[in-house]
Each structure stands twice: as C-alpha cells, then as structure tokens.
Amino acid sequence: MPSNRYATTEFFGPFIGSRVVSEGDLTRSQLRSGPYNRLFQDVYAPMGIPLDHELRCKTAILVVPDGAVLTGCSAATVRGFPFSLENDPVEFVVPEARGFHSLRGTHLRRTRLLGRDFVPWRDGLIATPLRITMDILTDTRLRRSFPRVVGLLDTLLRAGFIDGEALKVYLEHRHDNGIVRARQALAFSDERAESIPESEVRVWLRLHEIEAEPQVEVYRGTRFLGRLDLAIREAKVAVEYDGAWHLEGEQPRLDARRRAMIEAEGWEFVVITKEELYADPRAMVRRVKAAVASRI
Structure with a gap:
C-alpha cells in the first residue's frame, strides 16, 4: 500500500509521475484520478497552483535533456517580465554537441553555449540576462516580428535588466544564427519607450x-x-x-x-x-x- 507521505496537500510543486509511483507515494490510479494537472508527459502539478507560464517553466525543467538551459521569453518571464502567455512553448537552448528528443510544449534549439551563458536554477539551468536577451533577439523560428523583439528589448533596457553597451559587447564577436538581426534590434532600441x-x-x-x-x-x-x-x-x-x-x-x-x-x-x-x-x-x-x- 502506498504511504501517505505525499498526501495531496503535501505536493507543493511540480513532480515526475513515474518517480512518485515507483517510490510508492501514489498509485497510477491515484495519479490519473487525483487532483493533479498534467503539464508535460509524466510531469504533474497539484491543482490549485496557478497555471501560468512560470509554472510550465518549473515543470519543463524536470524533463528536458541534461544541459538544456531555460532562456528567451520563458526565462524573462520567470525573471519578472511576463513576455510569455500560459501556453506558449517553453524555450530552451541545448549545447551543440548534445542530442535531444523533442518534447511537446517546449521549443528546443541547439546552439553554442559557454559557461558564462547560464547559472543554476531549481533542478536545471537558466540563461544569464545577456544570454536571455540574445536568444529573444536571434530566435526567428518563433516568428516574432522584428518590431516585437525590439519592443521586448526596450522593456529589458528600461528596467535595467541589461545594459545596452554590455549587450553590444556581448553580441560583437558572436556568429550565432540570427546574430545580424540581434545587432540590428539593438541599433533600433530606445529605453525611453514605455510599452x-x-x-x-x-x-x-x-x-x-x-x-x-x-x-x-x-x-x-x-x-x-x-x-x-x-x-x-x-x-x-x-x-x-x-x-x-x-x-x-x-x-x-x-x-x-x-x-x-x-x-x-x-x-x-x-x-x-x-x-x-x-x-x-x-x-x-x-x-x-x-x-x-x-x-x-
């Protein structure tokens, strides 16, 4: 019989379903019929926790490939800039040398990563402010218009999340896909903008x-x-x-x-x-x- 150590009220955040079942904390039937929302394959969160993009980020970090880094508008959202809506794909970059499998509800992009590009976050990694900004500006696969990404950049500059000169230096010698668009966005930016x-x-x-x-x-x-x-x-x-x-x-x-x-x-x-x-x-x-x- 499963223990009651993880009664419903004792789940305070996302958890991996197969893990709690294997550890005897819930049966599969309890997991399927209990008061839990499945946010990704095999990842759940108790009902009652607000279903917003930040929760999806906290959930996705549990199941993305090793070395994946939360970035872009998703990382900006957990840092206090609500750029992503609840059901927008959770954005990650993964090191070039690593293979990865697709995960429904996420947007994974293989790219060059340096140690200065990320820091630990919860059970995984999150990009630094400069890397977050670069990924917002360079990722064309998400079909954000050029005026839109400049607007996002203006917001980050106005809030002091990044410094324009520091971003210029950061972008200067990079050759990532989309880097030309990123440099152009910086040239178009203006931190005086209020929306x-x-x-x-x-x-x-x-x-x-x-x-x-x-x-x-x-x-x-x-x-x-x-x-x-x-x-x-x-x-x-x-x-x-x-x-x-x-x-x-x-x-x-x-x-x-x-x-x-x-x-x-x-x-x-x-x-x-x-x-x-x-x-x-x-x-x-x-x-x-x-x-x-x-x-x-």
Whole structure:
C-alpha cells in the first residue's frame, strides 16, 4: 500500500509521475484520478497552483535533456517580465554537441553555449540576462516580428535588466544564427519607450524611414501640457497607441482633454489602435506618412 507521505496537500510543486509511483507515494490510479494537472508527459502539478507560464517553466525543467538551459521569453518571464502567455512553448537552448528528443510544449534549439551563458536554477539551468536577451533577439523560428523583439528589448533596457553597451559587447564577436538581426534590434532600441506596442509602432515607422522620438514633453511656456508617445517634431505630428485601457473609466475624457490642449499648440495626432497595429501595420505607416506630408 502506498504511504501517505505525499498526501495531496503535501505536493507543493511540480513532480515526475513515474518517480512518485515507483517510490510508492501514489498509485497510477491515484495519479490519473487525483487532483493533479498534467503539464508535460509524466510531469504533474497539484491543482490549485496557478497555471501560468512560470509554472510550465518549473515543470519543463524536470524533463528536458541534461544541459538544456531555460532562456528567451520563458526565462524573462520567470525573471519578472511576463513576455510569455500560459501556453506558449517553453524555450530552451541545448549545447551543440548534445542530442535531444523533442518534447511537446517546449521549443528546443541547439546552439553554442559557454559557461558564462547560464547559472543554476531549481533542478536545471537558466540563461544569464545577456544570454536571455540574445536568444529573444536571434530566435526567428518563433516568428516574432522584428518590431516585437525590439519592443521586448526596450522593456529589458528600461528596467535595467541589461545594459545596452554590455549587450553590444556581448553580441560583437558572436556568429550565432540570427546574430545580424540581434545587432540590428539593438541599433533600433530606445529605453525611453514605455510599452511594447509603442516600441512596435516606432520601429514600423523607422523601417519606412519615418523617425519618431519617444516620450516627448509638450509645454505652453512653462506649463506642462502632456507627454507624447511618439513625436515627429519637424512636422509636429504626434503618434500615439491607444490600448484597451484607454477606453476605460475616465481615460477617454483625460486623453481628449490632453490632446485638445496640445493640438492648440499646433500638433496633429494620429491615434493607432491595437487592431491597426497588428492587423495592418503598413496601413498605419501610410496614415502617418500622409499626416507628415500634409504638414511639411
């Protein structure tokens, strides 16, 4: 008879199902029918633990190949930057010399790894901040757009998670797949950006030869009127991204009041919605170009 040493309330985190069965802590029937969520093959967690991406990272680390390193947006998420959604694949890199088997729900990439690239974490390894950032920027297989990865980089720079000069040195002599894109992303980055979508808008514009400066303050004399997400100063065109929160509560009224005061100083606003940014960014660019052309 299995012991009661691991009663339901005594499981505080992920565990390998076959191990607890072999040790007599649960029967297979208890494992299948008990209050446990199976997150990966043979890996479970007690119900009641929030099913978020961080839990999936803690679970996946138990079953990935030896030497695998948690990295990319997954590692950033466990370090406090919620870049990954719950069911996004958990990202790992594995040393070039090691073979590995695919694991459903993960994204494993073979690459060159140095000892300075990772540190111990839980039952495995996690990438250092510079390595996390490089893998976010270089991994094209996950189909993140170039503006998106620049937005993620802006967030890490703004928070002080990494230093831009240190990242430049780190990338300088590497030859990893995607390293050219990583260097270009660093050249496009700006830690003044206050949101990922704002960064994405700025990068889309720059890719089409429109330079927009982030977080520009507007004054009437000495009176502060407001801060613009993005500004094209020579045309006095302000480009702002309105996410869902701009439609809540008092925010629409506050936005309208601020914009009216700034428009009185000769500025024109182009307001970008989530649907426009992600469904048709080129139409967004054309709209901004038209606004600029009409004022120069």
